[in-house]
Amino acid sequence: MRKFSVVAAIAIALTGCGVGNGPPNASDLKNALMAQIKSNPMAAAMVESIEDIEILGCKEGGDKPGYTCDYKGVTVMSGGQKMPPAVASARFVKGDNGWLVVQ
Secondary structure, three states, rough: HHHHHHHHHHHHHHOOOOOOOOOHHHHHHHHHHHHHHHHHHHHHHHHEEEEEEEEEEEOOOOOOEEEEEEEEEEEOOOOOOOOEEEEEEEEHHHHEEEEEEEE
């Protein structure tokens, strides 16, 4: 019974930290990607937004935290020009303030 209590306590603690809550959704990906773009002044000057994010698949990172997700989206450049839809892959980790793109 003691082993069960310890396992249950660990599971509850990890759930509270956001571990095991599943992969990011399309909105999470968009927010993480835009935060990454805004953190780079050159990219922020060139990219206005990302639209039509579609998750093609996500898998747990294995030996790395987070999820590796394949996604498709449209980049809207400054001035409103939309680039053709592009497919990309990135690793996403849940932080204190939402999902982050990590290398």
